[in-house]
Amino acid sequence: MVTIAAMHGNSVPNSYVYVTEEGVARHHADGSVDALAWEDVVEVRVVGDTDSDILYILLDRGGQGCVVPRSATDTAFVARLRYLPDFDVDRLSAAVDAVPDDDVVVWRSPEPPPSFPDFEYD
Structure with missing residues (x-):
């Protein structure tokens, strides 16, 4: 497990990221947690932040x-992203x-979504 703290100039970190x-899980200062299992990740986006x-x-x-600030990551986070099927590190770097203003999708799961159940219509 890797723990990364985002400091943003404060003596007390405002969030922790566990990879x-x-x-991956991000623990916020208010006690809330955003977490996602790698096997459940189907999309990775990048966006510029106001900070x-x-x-x-x-x-x-x-x-x-799970929203993860780059300032709260290290090489372990990006290294783990590389294990996603067909993940393109060059696309991520670009x-x-x-520093996009809007979300930029840098990866989507190559696996199709599960099919809808068959419905019978009258």
Whole structure:
């Protein structure tokens, strides 16, 4: 497990990010937690933050996810992203360097979403 703290100039970190083999979790100063298992990640986005930071947004099929500030990451986070199928680190780097105002999708799961159940109509 890797623990990364985002300090933003404060003596008390405003969030912690835990990266494990199972997933990623961001613990906020207010006690709330955003967490996502790696096996549930279907999309990775990058967006510029108002605090001049970059945010990595990891989403699951339901649109729930974990927002991770770049300032709260280290090489372990990016190294773990590389295990996602067909993840393109160059695309990630280009998006980070561009500091986008809007979300930029840098990766989507190559697996199709589960099919809808068969409905019978009268």
